[in-house]
Amino acid sequence: MGQFLRDNWFVVVIAIVIIGFVSYFIYDSNKYNVSSMKYGDSDVVMSVTGGNVTADEIYSDLSKDDGELLYNLYKNAVVSQTVKETDKIKNDAKTLQDNIVSYAKQQDSDNYKQIIEQELYAYGYSSYDDLDDYCLESVKEAQMNENYVDNHFASLSKAVVSKKPRTISIITMSVSDASNLTSDEQKKKVNIDSALQKESFAKTATTYSEDTTASDKGVYGYIDEDDKDSSSSSLDSSVIEAALKLKKGETSDWITVTDSDAGTTTLYKVHVNETDVNQIHKSKNTTIKRQLLNAILNDNTGLSTKIVQANAKKLKISIKDKTTKKKLNAYINEQLKGDASNE
Template identity: 65%
Template sequence: MRDFLRDNWFVVVIAVVIIGFVSYFIYDSTKYNVSGTTSDGEDVVASTNKGDVTADDLYDEMSASDSSLLYNLYRNEVVDQSIETTDDLQQDADDLKDQIDSTAEQQVSDYKSYLGQELAAYGYNGYDELDDYCLMSVKQKEMNRRYVKKHYDDLKKAVEDQNPRTISIIQISVSDPDNLTSDEQKKKDNIDSALSKQSFAKTATAYSEDSTASDEGVYGYVDGKTTESSSSSLDESVINAALDLKKGETSDWITVTDSDSGTSYLYKVHVDETDLNKIYKSKNDTIKDQVLNAFLTDNTGLEYTVVQSYAKKLDIKLSKSTKKKINAYIEEQKKGDDSSDEEN
């Protein structure tokens, strides 16, 4: 799993080890310094018995592998200065923190220490700054949303090319898909009968055993890249069936067997909407976030372009070497996006 803290998944372990060490060094070397100290006109980030260490000294000594930390520090500052903290954004940040805490606690015993290491890769000093990270994260999402809204007409083609749609599902579990019990067969027949008389939404609410039943079966947004995403909870066969349907159509029964648990399921998938303009204007918060992510994923390097666009409006002072390192990192990431066809 990647990008635990950005997308609630884990970053690459080696990056955490390297950048976590650098971040700790910065913190440990500066925690006793008086802010605002300068030497020959440059900001001092550390004072040792061998003399002062300036920001430029530190940045110049950073290896290429640390450029991601430098970029994240830069990105954090751009986001913080560009988007005002509102009550709604603060609430979203609080909710995100609760979600990260809950998920991490279930997966890692010493989760606070682990999250502290994760946070180092994003320019934060340990678990106590998780609140700051979460606020930055929701503010960055708002920044991305504003940029996409302003440039929608220029960005939409890349998304439309991926066959976008919103879908709903019905899921039931079965012991053996080739030999249904009488109760399983009865439930399957009842669903087929209900679908011939009423809407997919009503049928999903009444019969689906999936958690989406509480939302009339609505699963959300999918497109041609969904099968490549580690965040999708649907089997590839269900997504591919959805991509082959037109708006308003419902699939035949699809059999899926979980390779880990061995549990088998039967699915029906229904296409709710295929018009990107209508999907983009959805009032469903989950779909709004999913389609925003699609814009960022399908338009190569867009997330970095957004940061650069907002940075131009700010008076951020960078040395030539620091600016060069950040720009090189951004361009390298854009190339990586282009070659792997993934959003970093």
């Protein structure tokens, strides 16, 4: 489930709302500067309806991972101020929310809310009711990242060019035993091969493929060399490896994939649609564009944090509390140096 939340919208990082308060930052009248206050002998980091929250109280509650916690709050403020809440963003957030709920119900229809809630806790949300906020911030951040990558695509795309980027389509066919096909299975296999000689891969996939991609003309999406070892890929590594050996417009021979856990065997045909990263970037397929975005974010060390910083600079956010600022800057510097997988 956690992997699903991270990968479903093809964003690398998720903005967080912390239980019990909205933010470490107190915006003044221009909403970008933190006010400095005192409560007794302690600095007030923020004020909420129930009263002041002092630095002493916050730091006593923070865990050893408070640098990440502070960063997520900081990032949340940047995303909220940078990306406007358009109707499209709201609709995309609702779609994401529906997908997450649907996925959780497949796992356990009676306890799906608890499943989602446990995952939201990991990101700092307090309950299932916060799922809509989680999804909205996810979509807004994806848009912020996409805007930045679009404006710097020529330089940022260099990181994926060497990894054989491509978009692919697939045809699948379930069989009981690949080495001993039934008469019906053999007939269907022959029909697929025959159709591929006469018509496009897309039309053949639409007619014959047993995969859900058949409804989209067989289009699977974007892959590159990193997908061979990815635990989140839905394709077997043998299919990905075959696709990486093909040129644009080429189609593989039949590939046999056996899932020993599920006890199933599937035959695959894979076709390469595009290998030019610039053309992939121009794709009208939203999923493909976001898959490419995700690849670029992963392959450019610290890029997600750099994007947050670039937008934060425009907002002129100021943090008055020295301890907070020190912890936050230390975490940001660590991310910029380099573990993009933590983003």
